[in-house]
Amino acid sequence: MNRRKFLGYVGCGCCSLMLQSCTTAPITERKQLKLIPEASLNAKAAKIYEKIKNKEKLSDDQSMLNEIKEIGKRMEFSISNYFDKSNLADPTIGFDWEYILIDNDKIKNAWCMPGGKIAIYTGILKITKNTNGLASVMSHEIAHAVAKHSVERASRGVLIQTGTSIIDIFSGGVLSNINKSTGMDTVGLLSQIGIMNPFSRKQESEADYLGLIFSSLSGYDIRETVKIWERMKEATKGKKIPQFMSTHPSPDNRIKRISDWMNEIIIDYPPIKKNN
């Protein structure tokens, strides 16, 4: 079983401390602690997203933006459809999906805020290279949001720093020098929602695993995922390390795990046909 195979890799953390706040991640069924209400986190993310749209220069490359939206729409559909068909609660209910392409060739990054607010920077398009590559990166970022990793992270923050406000927890992460040197004037905004802080190792593996599933369900060739990480690794040899790599380290470990999971996922999660 895929789920067992996934848990075999990351181990099954148990949060016996507060059982009533313990839920499980979709598909992998990894246990998660959630003390922060998802709706309030999504609302906060939506506000920050609006500010970023005003601050950043949005690309006027409509065909590229359309491609991003097309990939996104296919993923939105296949994720909801998969959970509906499996008689499972759709984790994307309450999401208000949105996609922007930020015109900045220096920044090789992409992210998805809690609630489905997505940004792609033109700089990462040199690494994603093609539609399947772009789908790989987008599905990984979408997986972080679908698996509610930010809710989980914020909840852990509450446990560690009881009495601290949510904003303090989010801005408490130390920004790496890489992020500082990019000249992103939105760094402060992004750090408020935790986008500039790396997720945990388990969350990263889970996003890799679920990302492969979502890409496969949406009809993309997930074999490109390995090539993406190889290109990321190659890009770290340059002077400017991609921002994506500051929050997504260790491509070697990923490439091995992704290769191990790939064939099984292609067989178990075939493309869902969209009837229109």
Ligand SMILES: [Zn+2]
């Ligand atoms: Zn990630």
